[in-house]
Amino acid sequence: MSLRETEDQYLLQTYVKKPITIVRGEGVHVFDDKGQRYLDLYAGHAVCGVGHCHPRLVKAISEQAGKLLFFSNSVYNDIRALAAQMVCQSAYPHSSGVFFCNSGTEANEAAVKIARRATGRPRVIAMETGFHGRTMGALSVTGNPKLRGDFPQNLDAFTDFVPFGDFDAIEATLSPDHAAIILEPVTSVGGVKVASRKYYESLRELCTGNGTALIFDEVQTGFGRTGRMFAGLHWDVEPDLCTSAKAAAGGVPLGMVILSEAIRSAPAPGEHGCTFGGGMLAMAALKANLEILRDEKLPEHAAEMELVVRDELGAVPEVLYISGKGLLLGIELECPAKPVIEELFHRRILVGGCDRPNQIRLLSPLTVQPEHIREFAAALSESLAAVKQPA
Numbered sequence: 001m002s003l004r005e006t007e008d009q010y011l012l013q014t015y016v017k018k019p020i021t022i023v024r025g026e027g028v029h030v031f032d033d034k035g036q037r038y039l040d041l042y043a044g045h046a047v048c049g050v051g052h053c054h055p056r057l058v059k060a061i062s063e064q065a066g067k068l069l070f071f072s073n074s075v076y077n078d079i080r081a082l083a084a085q086m087v088c089q090s091a092y093p094h095s096s097g098v099f100f101c102n103s104g105t106e107a108n109e110a111a112v113k114i115a116r117r118a119t120g121r122p123r124v125i126a127m128e129t130g131f132h133g134r135t136m137g138a139l140s141v142t143g144n145p146k147l148r149g150d151f152p153q154n155l156d157a158f159t160d161f162v163p164f165g166d167f168d169a170i171e172a173t174l175s176p177d178h179a180a181i182i183l184e185p186v187t188s189v190g191g192v193k194v195a196s197r198k199y200y201e202s203l204r205e206l207c208t209g210n211g212t213a214l215i216f217d218e219v220q221t222g223f224g225r226t227g228r229m230f231a232g233l234h235w236d237v238e239p240d241l242c243t244s245a246k247a248a249a250g251g252v253p254l255g256m257v258i259l260s261e262a263i264r265s266a267p268a269p270g271e272h273g274c275t276f277g278g279g280m281l282a283m284a285a286l287k288a289n290l291e292i293l294r295d296e297k298l299p300e301h302a303a304e305m306e307l308v309v310r311d312e313l314g315a316v317p318e319v320l321y322i323s324g325k326g327l328l329l330g331i332e333l334e335c336p337a338k339p340v341i342e343e344l345f346h347r348r349i350l351v352g353g354c355d356r357p358n359q360i361r362l363l364s365p366l367t368v369q370p371e372h373i374r375e376f377a378a379a380l381s382e383s384l385a386a387v388k389q390p391a
């Protein structure tokens with residue numbers, strides 16, 4: 001039996017996979033078991049922000065692994081203290097505390113729970129196309145019908161869904177019963193979209209006036225992806241709770257809720273917890289990751305690379321428009337994206353799709369360079385020509 005057959009036999013078949021076996025990564029490239037090189041413009045699912053196997057990240061994890069792999073939150077630890085301080089100081093101006101867990105889903109569930117505890121209110125407003133995770137609690141605020149299916153059943157009885165970017169709909173829905181509004185500041189899986197500055201500013205004002213917590217799900221947008229460390233900084237709009245995961249520790253599982261001073265004391269001791277949250281390996285990775293982002297100015301670089309993408313793809317006639325910010329970009333084509341993504345794969349370039357049928361999603365490592373973007377633009381033109389050819 002081949003190892004691919006072994007994986008298919010023993011793993012639940014919940015993922016659609018590409019027919020490759022990836023065994024190694026370096027910077028913006030990954031390599032298969034035959035030594036073939038792929039340009040990864042998807043960052044292993046928006047995770048490898050500083051590139052694959054960044055030497056400083058690998059060194060930090062290796063050193064920590066030899067020192068202390070794990071001890072729980074029932075004791076103090078040096079690397080946890082330093083990483084927590086650094087992430088709060090790198091996030092929003094009023095970020096004053098952090099809760100660590102293992103994934104984006106757990107972070108969003110914790111954020112909703114804390115907002116309910118802080119306000120004593122039951123209801124949440126979430127976006128119709130939003131995605132916040134797949135476990136039952138996170139699904140209860142995930143509007144995206146493809147991901148929800150009929151799973152939430154009565155779990156979402158306390159959620160009101162509104163369209164992303166529609167402030168009037170939020171204003172009409174918000175009541176004194178609402179604990180929180182949760183949204184991805186730049187949407188991704190549901191199609192890449194950014195709202196107007198006015199939308200975010202008005203949301204902030206409305207939440208403050210109503211005593212409702214504003215939760216930004218920055219699981220994808222956090223850690224430099226949109227050209228700022230966190231997306232709300234583009235509009236000087238600070239959430240009360242900011243969740244993040246994915247690129248936080250460059251590939252080591254880590255989720256978190258970053259909280260402002262006003263809300264951080266809402267959960268009482270013992271009211272929330274996570275065994276692995278704040279584990280030493282993840283903390284060493286987080287600290288090294290933040291140092292790399294700072295020293296290599298990667299958020300700033302992501303903002304520059306967005307301009308290169310817009311410039312290079314502007315010359316491709318089949319590209320209708322490009323949405324998003326930094327290196328979270330949706331490339332809207334005049335034709336279905338799926339066959340084009342397959343053609344790009346044949347040319348050994350990895351990109352993502354999303355719920356918009358004609359959209360390609362670019363979520364490359366932040367270390368991507370103009371030559372990689374030019375390589376992608378040329379391969380995209382070839383791929384578009386290939387899908388137009390009669391079979």
Ligand SMILES: Cc1ncc(COP(=O)(O)O)c(C=O)c1O
Nearest residue numbers: 103104105131132133219220245
């Ligand atoms: C915006 C957003 N929130 C939450 C999640 C869930 O994160 P995780 O898969 O780490 O649980 C994702 C995953 O893609 C996401 O994109």
